[in-house]
Amino acid sequence: MKALILFDSRTSGGSTEQLIDAIGQELAATGAIVEKAKCKSRGDYSFVADFDVVIMGAPIYYLMVSSELLGALLQSNLKQFLQGKKVALFLTCGSPELMANILYLPQLKLNLAGTTTLAEKIFAPDQTSNPDVIKNYVMELVDAYKKAEAK
Numbered sequence: 143m144k145a146l147i148l149f150d151s152r153t154s155g156g157s158t159e160q161l162i163d164a165i166g167q168e169l170a171a172t173g174a175i176v177e178k179a180k181c182k183s184r185g186d187y188s189f190v191a192d193f194d195v196v197i198m199g200a201p202i203y204y205l206m207v208s209s210e211l212l213g214a215l216l217q218s219n220l221k222q223f224l225q226g227k228k229v230a231l232f233l234t235c236g237s238p239e240l241m242a243n244i245l246y247l248p249q250l251k252l253n254l255a256g257t258t259t260l261a262e263k264i265f266a267p268d269q270t271s272n273p274d275v276i277k278n279y280v281m282e283l284v285d286a287y288k289k290a291e292a293k
C-alpha cells in the first residue's frame with residue numbers, strides 16, 4: 143500500500159504533527175510506503191493520483207476543520223483527484239466525540255463524495271499520543287484496505 147497523509151495544523155510540532163508521525167510509523171511497520179504532505183488551500187493535488195490511500199486530517203479551530211485542509215477540498219483540484227480513492231479521516235480536537243462526530247466530521251465528509259472511507263476517528267487530546275489508540279486506528283484502516291482490495 144502506498145499511503146499519503148494529507149494534513150493541516152497551525153502548530154508546528156503540535157499534537158496533530160505528532161499524531162501523523164505516529165500514524166506514519168505504525169503504517170510503515172505494516173509494510174506500507176508512507177508520505178506526508180501539508181495542505182495548501184490552493185495547491186495542486188495531481189500527485190495524489192500516485193497513492194492507493196489518502197489519510198486526511200487536521201485539528202478543529204473555532205468549530206471548523208483547520209482552514210488549509212478544508213480550503214483544499216473547497217478551492218483546489220483535490221476533490222477531483224480523490225475521485226475513486228480510498229480515504230481515511232481523522233480529526234484532533236478538544237470536544238467530546240459525539241459533538242465532534244456531529245459538528246466536525248461532516249465538514250470533511252460532505253466534500254468526499256466518490257471516495258471510500260476505510261476508517262475515521264476523532265482523537266481527543268489524551269488520545270493523540272496514545273500508542274494503543276493510534277495502533278487501533280491504523281489496524282482498522284489496513285484491515286478495511288485489505289477487504290476492499292480482495293473484492
Ligand SMILES: Cc1cc2nc3c(=O)[nH]c(=O)nc-3n(C[C@H](O)[C@H](O)[C@H](O)COP(=O)(O)O)c2cc1C
Nearest residue numbers: 151153156157158201202203204205234235236237
Ligand atoms: C485557537 C484554538 C481553537 C480551538 N477551537 C476548538 C474548537 O472549536 N473545538 C474543539 O473541539 N477544539 C478546539 N481546539 C482544540 C484543538 O482542536 C486541539 O487542541 C488540537 O489537538 C490542536 O492541534 P495542534 O496541536 O496540531 O494545533 C482549539 C484549539 C486552539 C488552539
